[in-house]
Amino acid sequence: MSVDMLSYLFIGGSFLLYIGIAVWARAGSTKEFYVAGGGVHPIANGMATAADWMSAASFISLAGLISFVGRDGSAYLMGWTGGYVLLAMLLAPYLRKFGKFTVPDFVGDRYESSTARIIGVVCTIVISFTYVAGQMRGVGIVFSRYLHVDINTGVILGMAIVFFYAVLGGMKGITYTQVAQYCVLILAFTVPSFFLSAQVTGHILPQIGLGATLETGQSVLATLDQLSLDLGFAQYTAGKKSTFDIFCLTVALMCGTAGLPHVIVRFFTVPRVKDARTSAGYALIFIALLYTAIPGVAGFGRVNLIQTLNGPDNAGTEYAEIPSWFKNWENAGLLGWNDRNGDGKIQYAAGAAFDGKKGKPSYAEGDERGEFGQRLATNAKTDAGFDAAKQPFANEVYVDRDIMVLANPEIAQLPAWVIALVAAGAVAAALSTAAGLLLVISTAIAHDLMKKTINPNINDKQELMYARLAAVVAICIAGYFGINPPGFVAQVVALAFGIASASVFPTLMLGIFYKRMNTQGAIAGMLVGLISTVGYMWYFVFGGGNSADYFMGVSPGGFGAIGMVLHFIVAIVVASMTPPPSEEMQRIVEDLRIPRGAGEAHAH
Secondary structure (H helix, E strand, O other): OOHHHHHHHHHHHHHHHHHHHHHHOOOOOHHHHHHHHHOOOHHHHHHHHHHHHOOHHHHHHHHHHHHHHHHHHHHHHHHHHHHHHHHHHHHHHHHHHHOOOOHHHHHHHHOOOHHHHHHHHHHHHHHHHHHHHHHHHHHHHHHHHHOOOOHHHHHHHHHHHHHHHHHHHHHHHHHHHHHHHHHHHHHHHHHHHHHHHHHHHOOOOHHHHOOOEOOOOOEHHHHHHHHHHHOOOOOOOOOOOOHHHHHHHHHHHHHHHHOOHHHHHHHHOOOOHHHHHHHHHHHHHHHHHHHOOHHHHHHHHHHHHHHHHHOOOOOOEEHHHOOHHHHHHHHOOOEEEOOOOOOOEEOOOOOOOEOOHHHOOOEOOOOOEOOOOOEOEOOEOOOOOOOOOOOOOOOOEEEOHHHHHHHHHHHOOOOHHHHHHHHHHHHHHHHHHHHHHHHHHHHHHHHHHHHHHHOOOOOHHHHHHHHHHHHHHHHHHHHHHHHOOOOOHHHHHHHHHHHHHHHOHHHHHHHHHOOOOOHHHHHHHHHHHHHHHHHHHHHHHOOOOOHHHOHHHOOHHHHHHHHHHHHHHHHHHHHHOOOOOOHHHHHHHHHHOOOOOOOOOOOO
């Protein structure tokens, strides 16, 4: 059976499974819509949390990012995994005991202020929309390749699927759908990684394959270093970013992870605080299965890509002889070839083959083809200039980083069913996180804004209606950002983590561990953290800012760490100059850290 037919079967079958679960577990009350009724088993919650956590950025983009940037990509691995430990140890049990299942609800009640609650809603919405843009983009990429539609159509298809089970099932439907999605995505990532590791190194486990010695007598990493240097790239294990920038990016990702609203809410779907800790432990194990395999997948993929494009003699591969995967991704607009020297061979090296932002090809309306059948871009570089002292030829290829994991099985010529399984897993990863984020947005609007701030007199049925309407609007906005993404999936997601680390994380930490923190300090801190970080990111990502002007050399993704420090300083200074919180609230904060007397999960 062909790859296309198997892909249709795997993706279509997984959709039927998700929709069937959503119908079976549809929400009938706000309690089921927001926290799945509060009775989910810890193992199921651990799997749902892992699926919620391992988004398109983890499944599709992270290995691709590491594959291209080498050592610098390790910040994403350390930050995202370390942040989950931070969340499980320092925040989740205490937030669970406080009994408020959303970040704005905690902020509003802890700081006894509607203004603080509204700012919490704004922070939640900004974080969630930034994050969900990357997920919808990931869905579009998968559909464009395997269903042979353009990326925008793929995003719209993803919107329709998420609309169905997020709006119908709420948290209850999403939880049990995410359990199924975790099973699909973990199989889809680990199975090809075993194949790749065995093929390249002879070791079946990718966790140890990266350090194995190849037939050439070199390790995989040493081979990558040599290949990179020969083609004019930076050494794979050296990287380009400064140590301080890597440190800031790691801290921003760690603290941003701990402040992600859609992950925090998962700890309220289990019956007890003890179950929240247990499910966090299961989630860590489930997450580790994928994250420990990523460095190997990135390394093996990079070796296979270079050797396939440049051929066994490292002189290039005839376009007419290139495997079909290259042309499939080229048709999807995520690969491009510009025959700069006119020899009909594809040659891959350092540098951009196309003019414009990130060297990405721009294709005109229609399907104009060159003499070899390649797609013709309107921004192809016309010169053949390159530094002959550093590389053997000019680069002629654009490879979108987001396709690496999806293309890996095809590049390695793995069985067709493995390729189809990866496609189904990628869709599952993107949809699971998108659904969780959309639910957080709808909850923030219906529960925290409408019920707790604007109109407290609405009944349960009206609140549920507002939540579903908010989810519909959120899906439409998320679709727009998916069609017009500001960058690669993992980079867009990194911006969301930076905003979370500067706006939400310090407020939660101070609310739990500093009983003197008051309303004024919390509001000032959130505003400073949010505005400074979003402003910095906006200027350097969209506003034309130059990297030479980075503050202390910190890139936009890492500025969340600076914003977080500003938040802590401003909040503590303002709190020390204004009246303390009520005696009752100080007593509650002291009691919060004692492991007894937790309330029910659905207290709201």
